[in-house]
Amino acid sequence: MEKVIAVILAAGESTRMNSPISKLLHKIGDYFLIELPVKACIKAGVGRIIMVVGHQAEKIKEVVGGRCLYVYQEERLEQVML
Numbered sequence: 001m002e003k004v005i006a007v008i009l010a011a012g013e014s015t016r017m018n019s020p021i022s023k024l025l026h027k028i029g030d031y032f033l034i035e036l037p038v039k040a041c042i043k044a045g046v047g048r049i050i051m052v053v054g055h056q057a058e059k060i061k062e063v064v065g066g067r068c069l070y071v072y073q074e075e076r077l078e079q080v081m082l
Contacts, residue, residue: 002047008037011054011073022056025063032063042067 014023024034031039041049051068053060054076061070 001045004046005048006041006046008051011052011076013055025059034060038064038067
């Protein structure tokens, strides 16, 4: 699966969490939430993981490290509820 590319969207502001910490930086057991999809991609043998970051990007990068290629999303769009 080295030709497969995964894109993880991690740029949201987590406004519904009512927490100053991004939901991706909350822990589930021993892992930060953002680590779970990254570990799943690695286990599946994905060739490249691209993570779209925005809100608290530096903290997310500290947790994930060099396991992903990062793309910064400057402007986050308003959520549309249907």
